[in-house]
Amino acid sequence: MKKFAIILSGCGVYDGSEIHETVLTMLAIDQSKASYQIFAPDIDHTHVVNHLTGEEMKETRNVLTESARIARGNALPLSDLKVKDFNALIFPGVFLAAKNLSTYAFEGKTFKVNPQVEKVVREAIENKTLIGALCISPVILARIIENVRLTIGNDPATNENLKEMGVETVDTTHGEIVVDEKNKVYSTPCYMLESSISQIADGANNLIKKMMNDLND
Amino acid sequence: MKKFAIILSGCGVYDGSEIHETVLTMLAIDQSKASYQIFAPDIDHTHVVNHLTGEEMKETRNVLTESARIARGNALPLSDLKVKDFNALIFPGVFLAAKNLSTYAFEGKTFKVNPQVEKVVREAIENKTLIGALCISPVILARIIENVRLTIGNDPATNENLKEMGVETVDTTHGEIVVDEKNKVYSTPCYMLESSISQIADGANNLIKKMMNDLND
Numbered sequence: 001m002k003k004f005a006i007i008l009s010g011c012g013v014y015d016g017s018e019i020h021e022t023v024l025t026m027l028a029i030d031q032s033k034a035s036y037q038i039f040a041p042d043i044d045h046t047h048v049v050n051h052l053t054g055e056e057m058k059e060t061r062n063v064l065t066e067s068a069r070i071a072r073g074n075a076l077p078l079s080d081l082k083v084k085d086f087n088a089l090i091f092p093g094v095f096l097a098a099k100n101l102s103t104y105a106f107e108g109k110t111f112k113v114n115p116q117v118e119k120v121v122r123e124a125i126e127n128k129t130l131i132g133a134l135c136i137s138p139v140i141l142a143r144i145i146e147n148v149r150l151t152i153g154n155d156p157a158t159n160e161n162l163k164e165m166g167v168e169t170v171d172t173t174h175g176e177i178v179v180d181e182k183n184k185v186y187s188t189p190c191y192m193l194e195s196s197i198s199q200i201a202d203g204a205n206n207l208i209k210k211m212m213n214d215l216n217d
Numbered sequence: 218m219k220k221f222a223i224i225l226s227g228c229g230v231y232d233g234s235e236i237h238e239t240v241l242t243m244l245a246i247d248q249s250k251a252s253y254q255i256f257a258p259d260i261d262h263t264h265v266v267n268h269l270t271g272e273e274m275k276e277t278r279n280v281l282t283e284s285a286r287i288a289r290g291n292a293l294p295l296s297d298l299k300v301k302d303f304n305a306l307i308f309p310g311v312f313l314a315a316k317n318l319s320t321y322a323f324e325g326k327t328f329k330v331n332p333q334v335e336k337v338v339r340e341a342i343e344n345k346t347l348i349g350a351l352c353i354s355p356v357i358l359a360r361i362i363e364n365v366r367l368t369i370g371n372d373p374a375t376n377e378n379l380k381e382m383g384v385e386t387v388d389t390t391h392g393e394i395v396v397d398e399k400n401k402v403y404s405t406p407c408y409m410l411e412s413s414i415s416q417i418a419d420g421a422n423n424l425i426k427k428m429m430n431d432l433n434d
Contacts, residue, residue: 011228011236012228012286013286013289013290018289019240019286019287020240020244020289023240023414026237026414027237027414030414050282050285051282051285051288051289051290051292052281052285054290059276064269065267065269066268068269069229069230069268072230072235072236072268073230073268196247197240198244198247198248201248
């Protein structure tokens with residue numbers, strides 16, 4: 001049975017992992033007769049956002065604890081992730097590029113990536129472990145993997161930032177998958193495009209199907 | 218286009234709405250070419266649970282604000298729900314019977330239902346608006362609708378409580394739907410049974426398909 005590690009950054013699009021993309025990725029993996037384990041860094045949220053108003057809340061929440069909501073309790077610290085035990089890593093998306101996993105949302109092109117995230121991505125590249133990324137989360141990979149090829153849909157500002165970083169971006173529409181054959185990176189735009197929840201399911205299904213095909217080759 | 222009102226109680230199985238059941242209900246409705254709007258009571262959580270440890274947290278969270286995480290911001294106060302504008306109401310499940318929507322988890326058989334929830338359910342019954350309930354949430358309906366027929370899977374203790382309340386419970390397994398034709402109540406067990414996420418998708422799909430068939434009759 002193929003094993004996926006899903007790396008989360010909380011629970012909610014505006015300050016953590018996008019919930020629909022995460023749940024529909026879990027479903028796609030389970031429907032492909034593969035298994036998954038959820039991981040998240042055991043750190044404080046960069047900030048907490050009221051999802052009704054969009055305003056910042058004066059609260060502190062823990063990324064691992066909040067990620068456990070989507071995982072029904074079964075979430076592990078990212079520091080426990082042994083990449084060699086998995087066939088693939090998956091990063092669901094989050095508003096403005098993986099708050100909690102990187103600083104892109106706050107610092108733009110000069111952003112930094114969480115060191116635990118950088119470590120597992122580098123191990124995945126070394127081990128030829130597949131890496132999947134939905135929505136804006138390919139931006140994280142752009143900082144770590146030189147000249148990576150990926151999609152973030154067709155957002156001009158993000159594309160411009162990525163091109164300046166030497167990334168080959170490919171414009172895509174709903175449900176399309178871009179594969180970087182050299183680095184084994186699979187990406188799909190999901191909510192980087194104005195989407196229905198069915199289109200998010202299509203993106204997640206197509207991503208996992210393509211990764212499973214390549215794993216079974 | 219048929220319109221569903223989804224009534225949430227927060228964001229997370231142990232203190233609010235079960236996230237997988239909610240997202241997969243939203244997906245099933247969208248894939249049926251119907252539309253949905255999310256509602257939740259604008260009240261404080263009964264309590265907040267750390268989903269990693271199961272322990273209570275010394276925090277206050279608002280049910281509507283947290284529900285907005287699953288809704289990507291598009292959640293309305295339950296007090297704004299005009300039942301006559303919708304073809305159906307849906308209650309996704311939650312651990313131990315709809316904390317925040319009722320007191321069943323804390324008071325057992327003598328539990329009380331949130332007055333706003335009771336009001337919209339009574340209006341639905343009067344208007345012949347369909348009512349769908351996943352997992353443990355049929356228990357809420359048992360308090361409001363006399364001699365209702367429903368399923369909560371096959372949990373002996375809950376079945377016993379419901380029978381004492383005059384409810385006709387039907388044991389079910391994964392993906393099965395029980396229909397109360399008189400009251401137009403549709404229920405399915407979902408996570409009341411030990412389930413994979415694919416089995417939750419089956420339950421949500423079968424529930425919405427059955428309700429859509431009856432709406433289109």
